[in-house]
Amino acid sequence: MSSVSPRTPQSRGQDGQDSSVGELLSTVTSDVQQLLRQEVELAKAEVRQEATKAGKAAGMYGGAGFAGYMVAVLLTLAAMFALGNVMDLGWAALIVTALWAVIGAVLYRRGRERMRTVSPKPEQTLETLKEDAQWARHPTR
Template sequence: MTSYSPSPAERGQDPSVGELLSVVTSDIQTLFRQEIELARAEIQQEATKAGKAAGLYGGAGFAGYMVLLFLSLAAVLGLANVMDGGWASLIVTAVWAVVAAVLYQRGRTRMRTVSPKPEQTVESMKENAEWARHPTK
C-alpha cells in the first residue's frame, strides 16, 4: 500500500532547499529536452524543404540538359555549313567549357553561404544558459 504524503506547500510549510533544487533540476532537464526536440524538428523541416527543392532542380536540370544537347547539335550543324565539322564541334565544346566553369564558380560561392546549424535553437540555448547562470537578471 502506498501512503499519500502531502507536499510542504499543501501542509502550509515552505519547501526545503532540496525540494526546490529538485524542482529546478527537473525544470532544466525538461527545458533542455524541449530544446533538443526543437533543434531536431528545425533540422528535419529544413532537410525536407531542401530535399524537395533538390528533386525539382534535378528535373529541371535534366530537361535543361536535353534542350542544351539538341541546341548544341543544331549549333554544330549550323557552323558545319560554313566550316569543317570538326572545328564547329570544337567551338561549341569550348563555349560549353566556359559556361561550365562560370556555373561551377557561382555554385561554389553560394555553397559557402549555407549554414548547416540550426540558428534559432543555438540562440535559444545561449539565452537559456545565460539565464541558468544568472536567473535574477
C-alpha cells in the same frame, strides 16, 4: 462556521510541508531544463518535417536540371550542325565545345566565390543555445 487559517507567505509542498527556497529553485531549474529539452525535440521534429519537404523539392529540381541538361545537349548539337553548314563539322564542334568551356569556367568561379561566404554552422542558434544552457545551470545569476 469553519475556521480557515490565513495563508502564510511561505510556500507549501505537495504534502503540505513548508518548502525551502533551495527546493523551489531546484524545482524551477528542473522544469526549465525539461522545457528546453522539449523545445529541442520540437525543433528536431520541425527540422525533419522541413527536410522531407526540401528533399521532395530537391528531387523536382533534379528532374528540372536533367531536362535543362537535355535541352543544352540538343541545342549544342543543333548549333554544331548549323555551323557545320558553313564550315567543317569538326571545327564547328570545337567552337561549340570552347563556348561551353568558357560558360563552365565562369559558373565555376562564381560558385567558388559564393561558397566562400557560406558558414558551416548556424552561429546565432548555437550562441543562443549556449546562453540558455548556462542560464539553466545558474538561474539566479
